[in-house]
Amino acid sequence: DEKPVDxxxxxxxxxxxxxxFKINSAKPFNAEPPPLLLIDKxxxxxxxxxxxxxxxxxxxxxxxxxxxxxxxxxxxxxxxxKLQDLQKRFKQHTITSTVxxxxxxRSHMRQFREVxxxxxxxSAISNAEWTGVKLADVLAYADAKEDKxxxxxxxxxxxxxxxxxxxxxxxxxxxxxxRRDVMLVYKMNGExxxxxxxYPLRVIVPGTVGARQVKWVNKIILSEIESQSHxxxxxxxxxxxxxxxxxxxxSKAEPIQEYPLQSxxxxxxxxxxxxxxxxxxxxxxxxxxxxxxxxxxxxxTDGGKTWHTARLNxxxxxxxxxxxxxxxxxxxxxxxxxxxxxxxxxxxxxxHNAQPENAEGIWNLRGLIHNAWHNxxxxxx
Amino acid sequence: DEKPVDxxxxxxxxxxxxxxFKINSAKPFNAEPPPLLLIDKxxxxxxxxxxxxxxxxxxxxxxxxxxxxxxxxxxxxxxxxKLQDLQKRFKQHTITSTVxxxxxxRSHMRQFREVxxxxxxxSAISNAEWTGVKLADVLAYADAKEDKxxxxxxxxxxxxxxxxxxxxxxxxxxxxxxRRDVMLVYKMNGExxxxxxxYPLRVIVPGTVGARQVKWVNKIILSEIESQSHxxxxxxxxxxxxxxxxxxxxSKAEPIQEYPLQSxxxxxxxxxxxxxxxxxxxxxxxxxxxxxxxxxxxxxTDGGKTWHTARLNxxxxxxxxxxxxxxxxxxxxxxxxxxxxxxxxxxxxxxHNAQPENAEGIWNLRGLIHNAWHNxxxxxx
Ligand SMILES: [Mo]
Ligand SMILES: [Mo]
Numbered sequence: 001d002e003k004p005v006d007x008x009x010x011x012x013x014x015x016x017x018x019x020x021f022k023i024n025s026a027k028p029f030n031a032e033p034p035p036l037l038l039i040d041k042x043x044x045x046x047x048x049x050x051x052x053x054x055x056x057x058x059x060x061x062x063x064x065x066x067x068x069x070x071x072x073x074x075x076x077x078x079x080x081x082k083l084q085d086l087q088k089r090f091k092q093h094t095i096t097s098t099v100x101x102x103x104x105x106r107s108h109m110r111q112f113r114e115v116x117x118x119x120x121x122x123s124a125i126s127n128a129e130w131t132g133v134k135l136a137d138v139l140a141y142a143d144a145k146e147d148k149x150x151x152x153x154x155x156x157x158x159x160x161x162x163x164x165x166x167x168x169x170x171x172x173x174x175x176x177x178x179r180r181d182v183m184l185v186y187k188m189n190g191e192x193x194x195x196x197x198x199y200p201l202r203v204i205v206p207g208t209v210g211a212r213q214v215k216w217v218n219k220i221i222l223s224e225i226e227s228q229s230h231x232x233x234x235x236x237x238x239x240x241x242x243x244x245x246x247x248x249x250x251s252k253a254e255p256i257q258e259y260p261l262q263s264x265x266x267x268x269x270x271x272x273x274x275x276x277x278x279x280x281x282x283x284x285x286x287x288x289x290x291x292x293x294x295x296x297x298x299x300x301t302d303g304g305k306t307w308h309t310a311r312l313n314x315x316x317x318x319x320x321x322x323x324x325x326x327x328x329x330x331x332x333x334x335x336x337x338x339x340x341x342x343x344x345x346x347x348x349x350x351x352h353n354a355q356p357e358n359a360e361g362i363w364n365l366r367g368l369i370h371n372a373w374h375n376x377x378x379x380x381x
Numbered sequence: 382d383e384k385p386v387d388x389x390x391x392x393x394x395x396x397x398x399x400x401x402f403k404i405n406s407a408k409p410f411n412a413e414p415p416p417l418l419l420i421d422k423x424x425x426x427x428x429x430x431x432x433x434x435x436x437x438x439x440x441x442x443x444x445x446x447x448x449x450x451x452x453x454x455x456x457x458x459x460x461x462x463k464l465q466d467l468q469k470r471f472k473q474h475t476i477t478s479t480v481x482x483x484x485x486x487r488s489h490m491r492q493f494r495e496v497x498x499x500x501x502x503x504s505a506i507s508n509a510e511w512t513g514v515k516l517a518d519v520l521a522y523a524d525a526k527e528d529k530x531x532x533x534x535x536x537x538x539x540x541x542x543x544x545x546x547x548x549x550x551x552x553x554x555x556x557x558x559x560r561r562d563v564m565l566v567y568k569m570n571g572e573x574x575x576x577x578x579x580y581p582l583r584v585i586v587p588g589t590v591g592a593r594q595v596k597w598v599n600k601i602i603l604s605e606i607e608s609q610s611h612x613x614x615x616x617x618x619x620x621x622x623x624x625x626x627x628x629x630x631x632s633k634a635e636p637i638q639e640y641p642l643q644s645x646x647x648x649x650x651x652x653x654x655x656x657x658x659x660x661x662x663x664x665x666x667x668x669x670x671x672x673x674x675x676x677x678x679x680x681x682t683d684g685g686k687t688w689h690t691a692r693l694n695x696x697x698x699x700x701x702x703x704x705x706x707x708x709x710x711x712x713x714x715x716x717x718x719x720x721x722x723x724x725x726x727x728x729x730x731x732x733h734n735a736q737p738e739n740a741e742g743i744w745n746l747r748g749l750i751h752n753a754w755h756n757x758x759x760x761x762x
Contacts, residue, residue: 260733307622
């Protein structure tokens with residue numbers, strides 16, 4: 001590029017991103033892929049994986065000197081591990097796990113009533129194969145005592161204007177449980193992790209909101225209490241729909257960890273036109289947190305009067321550890337009567353959770369975890 | 382009693398039950414306690430614990446000769462254990478775990494559209510402290526190999542007319558996971574288990590529907606496939622709301638295992654009258670399957686326009702292993718305008734699942750796992 005670089009710009013070193021992204025914030029960079037590209041492949045290509053940065057990207061000068069430190073309560077002697085140590089000392093695992101931003105589908109909650117936050121549509125979610133080591137193995141190697149630990153804190157190399165790093169925490173019971181598959185990963189879809197997704201090391205906490213899956217992680221701190229960071233204490237919390245900015249008390253709610261059941265229609269888009277009787281092909285995704293799988297996706301073309309069960313595209317994962325999303329597809333005839341029709345999708349997970357019909361009961365002032373039935377309006381003419 | 386006993390009656394040996402029960406079926410016996418008694422204590426007294434029998438009670442002649450057999454794929458040599466063996470050889474654990482029938486609140490689903498099944502109101506749920514041993518420990522003692530096993534089958538001593546026993550199964554991943562706390566229990570609330578609840582030994586599968594928590598268990602069979610029993614294959618399955626008795630194919634759905642989020646108002650009852658401005662005390666329970674805890678219970682007295690957060694009564698259980706219910710209570714003024722008002726409760730669990738607003742999206746032909754917002758209508762006059 002011939003353009004002069006503004007060296008005062010904290011974001012000047014950031015890479016070019018995929019031109020197809022819908023950008024919800026340029027600095028820090030937050031963007032989602034177009035819905036059709038999102039579900040084109042079961043594993044989202046790295047270049048199309050949604051990007052949610054809270055701060056400027058860190059500069060990774062020399063990966064050979066990169067270390068992750070593990071210390072805190074329940075650990076007598078802190079340890080520091082280079083990437084090569086992680087790769088040499090621990091069994092390598094690869095899991096497919098979907099990451100979803102707590103703000104996914106905020107734009108739909110906003111239609112119900114105004115909320116604060118980036119205007120994510122349906123694509124603040126993506127699915128990848130992650131390769132690395134299990135945090136439970138690393139904690140065992142550090143001789144960490146679970147019974148002393150309440151929460152495991154993760155710090156990233158990204159820092160805000162006063163130099164304090166991004167930080168979030170998860171419950172110790174999740175971090176120490178080998179069946180929860182919490183991982184420190186150094187590969188994404190078999191490739192080096194792109195800088196936007198945490199190069200050289202990030203945390204994957206399957207089934208949990210993206211905000212806890214800290215990127216560029218270089219400190220893991222075992223603690224009696226949870227992270228006191230802004231992102232843990234004063235954001236990523238949900239309140240009831242009668243709580244507004246005048247009466248909210250962030251100390252009264254728990255930080256969001258596990259995600260509930262979610263689904264969305266990615267094809268067709270709002271406003272598409274069909275001929276009477278023409279075949280409409282509906283496609284989308286469904287996912288549930290906490291390792292729950294998807295049992296069923298039901299689709300309606302008459303506003304919810306009758307329901308059709310979609311064909312599911314799933315991979316085999318162990319029960320209680322279904323970390324990957326489900327893609328779904330169903331072909332249905334457009335009605336013979338002309339006019340606008342509402343297409344709806346909703347899913348059922350292995351715990352028989354249902355999605356709420358609309359935002360009425362789940363609206364919250366930050367517009368988080370909106371998982372109501374997804375509607376798309378199309379026209380038959 | 383002076384009454385002659387009909388010896389041809391398969392139910393003649395059954396005990397007297399608590400007179401307060403609402404009986405939904407006399408033979409086999411199925412009954413629920415009155416809502417106010419249900420939530421009077423955090424641990425439901427044994428005599429008031431809801432009873433759901435599929436078959437006549439078995440006759441337990443001599444508990445000293447009672448044995449449970451463990452055999453099947455992944456076990457080279459079957460073992461049989463007497464009660465004393467269980468108590469001597471394994472670490473004893475006590476957990477508080479709520480049991481809920483998959484048919485709880487069927488009566489409310491029936492109001493939406495007719496379903497088949499016993500007419501349970503809101504009390505086909507109860508909470509007790511269970512003492513026994515972990516199934517994971519017993520399976521380790523039997524040297525069972527998890528990777529060979531798909532499902533763990535439980536058979537009870539209760540048999541149907543052709544002599545075949547009640548049987549159900551759970552996924553191997555749940556049975557073998559020590560953090561899922563599947564137990565073989567011989568005490569209920571510190572006492573001998575009543576015959577109605579499985580004396581001398583029953584299975585507790587925390588977070589899962591009652592139908593899999595087999596009572597009077599005497600055979601545990603490790604299998605590649607799940608139980609082929611009626612109760613596993615042709616009952617306790619849910620379908621979408623467009624599936625009726627003409628098009629249902631029971632082979633197309635998975636048996637219900639984990640329960641979703643549930644809550645109900647136990648006080649006041651429908652039809653109660655308040656004076657304008659009088660304090661209304663609302664009480665009830667909330668519970669979620671899969672070890673998820675309850676984050677919040679919200680109550681509305683204006684049909685859902687404004688929501689009030691209830692005070693929660695909970696015990697401390699480890700994260701991801703919240704097996705006990707939450708009792709809740711909130712005092713709110715009756716409105717000043719006279720007329721009928723609708724009280725509503727709904728809960729949020731630690732995975733941020735929401736309950737559906739009504740039965741529209743979850744109606745199923747057997748009326749199973751109805752967990753829509755619970756409404757009670759009262760009058761201000
Ligand atoms: Mo996020
Ligand atoms: Mo049941």
